[in-house]
Amino acid sequence: MRVVSxxxxxxxxxxxxVVSRAPIDQFRSQLVRKQLRPKCLGRDAVELIxxxxxxxxxxxxxxxxxxxxxxxxxxxxxxQGNLWQRTPPHELGLSFSAASIDxxxxxxxxxxxxxxxxxxxxSNQAAIDCTLGDRVLQYCIAHATAELPLLSxxxxxxxxxxxxxxxLAMPDRYAAAEAFAVLDFEAWMTxxxxxxxxxxxxxxxxxxxxxxxLKSQLADPGQVEQLxxxxxxxxxxxxxxxxxxxRPDLCQFILVAGNQLLSNTTSVRQWFxxxxxxxxxxxxxxxxxxxxASLPRAICQIGDWHRESRSIGYFDEGYVESQWLKSCxxxxxxxxxxxxxxxxxxxxxxxx
Amino acid sequence: MSRAYRVTVKESxxxxxxxxxxxxxxxxxxxxxxxxxxxxxxAIELTQLGFLxxxxxxxxxxxxxxxxxxxxxxxxxxxxxxxxDLELERKKxxxxxxxxxxxxxxxxxxxxxxxxxxxxxxxxxxxxxLQQQITDKLESVLRDLRSELDHAxxxxxxxxxxxxxxxxxxxxxxxxxxSSGSLTIVVEL
Numbered sequence: 001m002r003v004v005s006x007x008x009x010x011x012x013x014x015x016x017x018v019v020s021r022a023p024i025d026q027f028r029s030q031l032v033r034k035q036l037r038p039k040c041l042g043r044d045a046v047e048l049i050x051x052x053x054x055x056x057x058x059x060x061x062x063x064x065x066x067x068x069x070x071x072x073x074x075x076x077x078x079x080q081g082n083l084w085q086r087t088p089p090h091e092l093g094l095s096f097s098a099a100s101i102d103x104x105x106x107x108x109x110x111x112x113x114x115x116x117x118x119x120x121x122x123s124n125q126a127a128i129d130c131t132l133g134d135r136v137l138q139y140c141i142a143h144a145t146a147e148l149p150l151l152s153x154x155x156x157x158x159x160x161x162x163x164x165x166x167x168l169a170m171p172d173r174y175a176a177a178e179a180f181a182v183l184d185f186e187a188w189m190t191x192x193x194x195x196x197x198x199x200x201x202x203x204x205x206x207x208x209x210x211x212x213x214l215k216s217q218l219a220d221p222g223q224v225e226q227l228x229x230x231x232x233x234x235x236x237x238x239x240x241x242x243x244x245x246x247r248p249d250l251c252q253f254i255l256v257a258g259n260q261l262l263s264n265t266t267s268v269r270q271w272f273x274x275x276x277x278x279x280x281x282x283x284x285x286x287x288x289x290x291x292x293a294s295l296p297r298a299i300c301q302i303g304d305w306h307r308e309s310r311s312i313g314y315f316d317e318g319y320v321e322s323q324w325l326k327s328c329x330x331x332x333x334x335x336x337x338x339x340x341x342x343x344x345x346x347x348x349x350x351x352x
Numbered sequence: 353m354s355r356a357y358r359v360t361v362k363e364s365x366x367x368x369x370x371x372x373x374x375x376x377x378x379x380x381x382x383x384x385x386x387x388x389x390x391x392x393x394x395a396i397e398l399t400q401l402g403f404l405x406x407x408x409x410x411x412x413x414x415x416x417x418x419x420x421x422x423x424x425x426x427x428x429x430x431x432x433x434x435x436x437d438l439e440l441e442r443k444k445x446x447x448x449x450x451x452x453x454x455x456x457x458x459x460x461x462x463x464x465x466x467x468x469x470x471x472x473x474x475x476x477x478x479x480x481x482l483q484q485q486i487t488d489k490l491e492s493v494l495r496d497l498r499s500e501l502d503h504a505x506x507x508x509x510x511x512x513x514x515x516x517x518x519x520x521x522x523x524x525x526x527x528x529x530x531s532s533g534s535l536t537i538v539v540e541l
């Protein structure tokens with residue numbers, strides 16, 4: 001039998017809630033309870049944390065989308081099946097460092113929008129030392145606590161500010177940040193990092209739908225612009241990296257989410273039904289509307305890739321990628337989707 | 353018995369206020385022919401809409417709104433500027449117990465500051481109203497401009513198609529439906 005303290009019990013409850021995608025109410029009380037930082041964690045607690053991370057994150061990634069059968073590109077070849085069918089086991093391992101334990105302890109201690117502890121805040125080393133497992137855990141924590149303003153200050157500091165997964169799924173978290181971190185999506189286009197992106201495709205798609213809904217609720221043009229700046233920054237970096245590393249399959253979630261968001265759009269006004277631009281002049285309105293159109297622009301960019309892929313022959317470089325893109329494009333009704341996206345951009349371009 | 357004296361201060365200001373607004377968009381012109389030829393075809397269509405040519409640009413003025421189209425890039429710039437001469441005069445009164453001396457000067461100073469503040473507010477209000485007028489004018493031009501320019505681009509594209517078809521071979525048949533905008537060209541190669 002394992003024995004843990006009250007603090008360690010709360011930490012484990014939070015970790016369980018995070019990795020099992022449980023509703024926030026199941027571990028909200030542990031998150032907001034005032035706690036004193038212990039000097040160290042017990043051996044039993046550490047072993048339980050290790051087990052939760054090892055087994056829990058695997059289940060988490062499986063539920064997120066790893067179970068789904070899909071077609072992806074690996075080193076210029078097409079592989080099919082769910083994640084463990086198309087990936088040998090030795091490529092699926094995640095390692096964790098002390099940064100994960102520290103983050104969990106900080107999460108358990110922190111109460112109501114506190115800043116990160118000073119030993120972690122403003123520490124570039126905190127970002128450099130993070131393993132892939134640490135990054136995935138940070139993302140899972142951000143995803144699980146999305147409804148709470150609990151960590152709002154944490155997103156402006158390392159290591160969360162430079163977590164590419166969080167930036168991709170939740171660009172709105174950084175909308176109030178004063179400084180931008182450099183996002184290196186190229187490193188995520190190969191190896192085990194790319195495999196994590198494959199597994200999270202459905203979740204990224206859900207995030208895009210959430211962002212679309214969020215934007216439709218915004219009334220303040222300034223907020224729309226801020227969000228648009230971050231979205232554009234993230235999309236541009238991601239699409240550039242995917243293009244360079246020839247991984248169009250990792251952009252599938254943009255097409256799928258775009259299909260859902262644009263197919264129901266009969267009028268451009270549906271994009272910003274609550275937006276109040278009455279106090280803005282025409283040039284400010286145009287800038288606001290343009291900044292809110294990151295998704296249609298991303299779709300058009302992928303559409304350009306598709307157009308180029310039509311001229312890639314069997315013996316040309318990038319043939320397999322072009323074939324994948326053509327088949328995916330057809331599956332999502334890409335031509336119609338692009339027309340919708342262009343129509344939205346055209347109407348938003350000069351929208352008064 | 354002490355008396356109260358009325359102090360009256362008058363301030364006037366003359367300002368020139370300016371309001372401007374602009375927006376930019378892009379024409380969609382298909383590259384059926386070389387850039388210069390497409391530009392010429394577009395220029396012909398835009399001339400019929402009242403645009404005047406100035407070098408590589410087509411310009412049209414509608415009141416305070418200027419529309420400029422760059423023929424090479426297809427960039428459309430709409431801008432509206434208006435200046436207004438503003439004359440504001442304000443008067444304010446206060447009371448003081450001292451007809452001459454420090455107290456009267458203080459009251460005058462306070463009244464002048466209040467007047468200056470009121471004049472600034474008046475200027476700001478007039479600026480806002482002028483800005484709104486300019487924005488409304490630009491909006492009304494914008495509303496019709498998009499469809500006007502789309503039609504012009506379509507006609508330029510149709511003209512380009514005819515030239516291209518003639519370059520490819522002999523035109524056997526040409527059918528044009530102005531109501532739907534469709535154009536069918538049969539070419540013998």
